[in-house]
Amino acid sequence: KDIGRSIKGGQIIESNGWTFYGGGNDIWNTEDQFRFAYQKIGGDFSFSVKVDSLKNTHPYAKAGIMVRKNLNKNSAHAIINLFPNGNTEYGYREKNGYGMKAISGSTLDWSNAKLRVKKAGDTVQFYILKNEQWAVVGELDISDWGRSLYVGIATLSHDNSQLTEARYSEIDLKY
Numbered sequence: 001k002d003i004g005r006s007i008k009g010g011q012i013i014e015s016n017g018w019t020f021y022g023g024g025n026d027i028w029n030t031e032d033q034f035r036f037a038y039q040k041i042g043g044d045f046s047f048s049v050k051v052d053s054l055k056n057t058h059p060y061a062k063a064g065i066m067v068r069k070n071l072n073k074n075s076a077h078a079i080i081n082l083f084p085n086g087n088t089e090y091g092y093r094e095k096n097g098y099g100m101k102a103i104s105g106s107t108l109d110w111s112n113a114k115l116r117v118k119k120a121g122d123t124v125q126f127y128i129l130k131n132e133q134w135a136v137v138g139e140l141d142i143s144d145w146g147r148s149l150y151v152g153i154a155t156l157s158h159d160n161s162q163l164t165e166a167r168y169s170e171i172d173l174k175y
Contacts, residue, residue: 119142
C-alpha cells in the first residue's frame, strides 16, 4: 500500500526474498509518504528482516520495518530503518498527527544488515544485529494505540518523482 499520496510503488515476492519499489518524500514530521507492505496483528509478535540492499535515490531514502496504529498518513508509528550509507535510525510518532522524534544509530554492514521489532504487552522494542547480537535501539509504550497494529516493511525514495528499490530476505514473522 502506498501511504500519503506516494507515487505508485510495487513489490516482487520470491521464495528467496522480497523486492520493494517505493516512492514518497519521507516518514517524518507530522505526515508520511512511502510504500508499506503489512499485516494487521492483534497481540504480541516478533518480526525480523535482513535488508540486502537499498538503491541510493537520496541520502535519506529508507528501508526498514515499522509498526503503525493505522494506515493514515499522520498515524502514530515507530520504525527502525537503514539509509543507503548503512546508517540506522529509530524513529517514532507517539500519537496521530504529532511530530516525529528520531535517534541515529550504528552503521551496519550491508552483508548482514538485520532489523527486528518485538511487541510484548503494551511495549514495542526495535533492534539491530550488531556483532552477531541483537541490540535494543528503541522502545515505545503503545498502550493507547489499540489492540491491533499494522506491522510490516517500509520503503521510500525520499523523492516522490522516482522509486527506490530495496531488497529484503530472511523475513520472519511470529505471532
